[in-house]
Amino acid sequence: MIKTDTLIIGAGPVGLFCVHQLGIIGLKCEVVDNLDKIGGQCIELYPDKPIYDIPAIPECTGEELTNNLIKQIKAFKTNFHLNERVEEIKKVEKKWITKTNKGTEFESSSIIIAAGVGSFEPRKFPTKEIEKYEGKQILYSIKDKTAFKDKTVVIFGGGDSALDWAIELSNTSKVILVHRRDDFRGMQASIDKANQLKEEGKIEIYTKYQLDSVQGKEIVESINIKHDDKTIKEIKTDYVLGFFGLIMQLGPIAEWGLNLDKKTVPVNTESFETNKEGIFAIGDICSYPGKLKLILSGFHEGALAARGCFKYAKPDEKYRFEFTTSSKTVKDRLGVKQ
Amino acid sequence: MSKITYNTHDNKVHTIDVQNGLTVMEGAVQNDIPGIDADCGGGMACATCHVYVQEEWWGKLPKKEDGEEDMLDMAYEPNKLSRLSCQIVVSDELDGLVVSIPSKQG
Numbered sequence: 001m002i003k004t005d006t007l008i009i010g011a012g013p014v015g016l017f018c019v020h021q022l023g024i025i026g027l028k029c030e031v032v033d034n035l036d037k038i039g040g041q042c043i044e045l046y047p048d049k050p051i052y053d054i055p056a057i058p059e060c061t062g063e064e065l066t067n068n069l070i071k072q073i074k075a076f077k078t079n080f081h082l083n084e085r086v087e088e089i090k091k092v093e094k095k096w097i098t099k100t101n102k103g104t105e106f107e108s109s110s111i112i113i114a115a116g117v118g119s120f121e122p123r124k125f126p127t128k129e130i131e132k133y134e135g136k137q138i139l140y141s142i143k144d145k146t147a148f149k150d151k152t153v154v155i156f157g158g159g160d161s162a163l164d165w166a167i168e169l170s171n172t173s174k175v176i177l178v179h180r181r182d183d184f185r186g187m188q189a190s191i192d193k194a195n196q197l198k199e200e201g202k203i204e205i206y207t208k209y210q211l212d213s214v215q216g217k218e219i220v221e222s223i224n225i226k227h228d229d230k231t232i233k234e235i236k237t238d239y240v241l242g243f244f245g246l247i248m249q250l251g252p253i254a255e256w257g258l259n260l261d262k263k264t265v266p267v268n269t270e271s272f273e274t275n276k277e278g279i280f281a282i283g284d285i286c287s288y289p290g291k292l293k294l295i296l297s298g299f300h301e302g303a304l305a306a307r308g309c310f311k312y313a314k315p316d317e318k319y320r321f322e323f324t325t326s327s328k329t330v331k332d333r334l335g336v337k338q
Numbered sequence: 339m340s341k342i343t344y345n346t347h348d349n350k351v352h353t354i355d356v357q358n359g360l361t362v363m364e365g366a367v368q369n370d371i372p373g374i375d376a377d378c379g380g381g382m383a384c385a386t387c388h389v390y391v392q393e394e395w396w397g398k399l400p401k402k403e404d405g406e407e408d409m410l411d412m413a414y415e416p417n418k419l420s421r422l423s424c425q426i427v428v429s430d431e432l433d434g435l436v437v438s439i440p441s442k443q444g
Binding site: 041045046049117123126157158159179180181183185210228244245247248263284293 | 375377378379381383384385386407408411412414415416417418443
């Protein structure tokens with residue numbers, strides 16, 4: 001059980017700046033995120049796209065913003081629990097106990113949900129009958145590539161994940177790459193390599209095809225792929241891999257007894273607390289009259305939510321407002337040499 | 339204002355007056371048309387505002403940017419009439435546009 005003052009769910013820009021705001025008022029926090037890296041949508045959806053509306057930063061990319069925020073909170077030595085999704089929360093006396101899908105448990109006096117539109121999950125095949133094979137022969141990520149040795153693997157997708165795995169697995173497996181259109185969107189070098197392997201007869205590539213159906217009893221025996229012109233082709237295979245990127249899903253947050261308005265959590269605008277005492281919501285996931293889904297609004301929300309957490313973490317102390325420019329205590333916490 | 343018709347997966351037809359200059363996605367979200375999630379808020383960074391454009395309207399729409407085609411790779415059951423509704427700006431030329439919303443967005 002990890003004990004801390006505040007648990008932050010979501011390591012996007014808003015969660016990161018909230019670490020800063022908690023840190024300067026002397027509260028400790030831990031951060032959980034389902035992605036394998038820090039940065040949330042900024043890093044997953046638009047690492048290279050420029051952002052023009054961060055105050056005092058005329059232009060930066062999602063990746064630069066993330067890196068600067070990480071730098072800004074370095075002094076607080078915050079623990080990040082990546083690749084973990086919060087599953088359950090419950091209140092035990094005055095503390096919140098939180099459990100992740102990996103079994104990590106936290107005890108905190110408050111929780112700040114900075115989860116954007118929810119956690120990123122792999123996009124799945126739309127085909128209905130495949131559920132019983134998912135996680136066995138139909139996969140959306142690869143944990144152990146040796147499982148595919150000397151097997152037939154059909155890979156769907158047109159981005160870097162699909163191309164990289166097609167190239168990698170072609171060394172040890174029979175690889176068939178299927179994509180819905182002729183153009184691949186991965187790196188040119190990978191596209192060239194895949195085409196070269198095709199010419200050498202090391203992989204097969206079918207474009208303008210999508211998955212149509214899966215045949216098999218207990219295990220997948222073959223799949224049908226359908227061309228844009230409706231013709232069907234059957235492929236015998238051992239594994240089917242889909243790389244269609246990630247989609248955001250609210251997931252377990254919907255089960256925690258929080259008020260929900262569509263996919264957002266209503267909050268008060270004084271402290272961004274939800275209907276549950278000690279649970280706050282900031283950034284894209286919160287809603288209130290006038291809400292703007294801007295990173296800068298999330299920063300403001302995080303600053304106020306951090307102050308809202310203070311009374312739960314230190315019920316016997318009075319919170320004092322201090323400026324970073326003038327407070328010796330705050331500068332100490334930031335590790336500023338004085 | 340232009341009339342935009344959204345056919346939703348539950349076989350309902352919603353015809354809405356959408357202000358010119360808004361996107362087809364915004365017209366749906368502001369009028370609570372179900373099935374358009376628009377998770378990224380119109381940044382062409384997800385694929386959850388995916389719609390199928392009625393064939394007769396296809397040629398009247400502005401062409402897709404490369405980025406839109408890339409995102410459509412990730413959409414749920416894309417076909418040759420697929421577009422991201424956040425990239426279709428409503429104008430007088432599109433008065434009467436009909437789009438269908440897929441059964442889900444992910």
